[in-house]
Amino acid sequence: GENVEQHPSTLSVQEGDSAVIKCTYSDSASNYFPWYKQELGKGPQLIIDIRSNVGEKKDQRIAVTLNKTAKHFSLHITETQPEDSAVYFCAARLYNQGGKLIFGQGTELSVKP
């Protein structure tokens, strides 16, 4: 199966609502988990990252939580705005893949005004 699984593949929310995207990973030795936002016609942009020695990290309206035991991590966006509309990719550094960063399949988030 996939080394990093991401759900859902599409997500539509109303402006002001919260959005949650979830990822699971296969390698218990993984220790670095970034989230990237990719807008149309642009490259991915790092929006937040977390290391395995931390359970949660926040940056304004964005937060990431990590459950090492269950091997899953989630992105939470509160008070969503139309400009949050983009494709979001989770990623994990997998040591069973030579320490490379492996991306999830992406979530297309649409925030409707």
Next chain:
Amino acid sequence: DTEVTQTPKHLVMGMTNKKSLKCEQHMGHRAMYWYKQKAKKPPELMFVYSYEKLSINESVPSRFSPECPNSSLLNLHLHALQPEDSALYLCASGPGQGFEKLFFGSGTQLSVL
């Protein structure tokens, strides 16, 4: 300057052409990466340079030839490509090794006819 600049933004080439993609960063990063991204898919790693030396080649066909002339520049030389090589080619740089805190350029959209 926190940008990764890629040129050209768009490129159309025939299967017998030779072309080069260019990438430049002035953040003092010592790790540079080439990724390939198909529509609605995550980026796929192609090459990694660390301190101007090729450290990872993801079994990429020899029709793609990377070059790192100095710590700020990364090139990807293309020769005898196939239509299935049409994709967005992304360059990224990072402050250290280990795929952390990558900065991506906006990419070169390549079409092979």
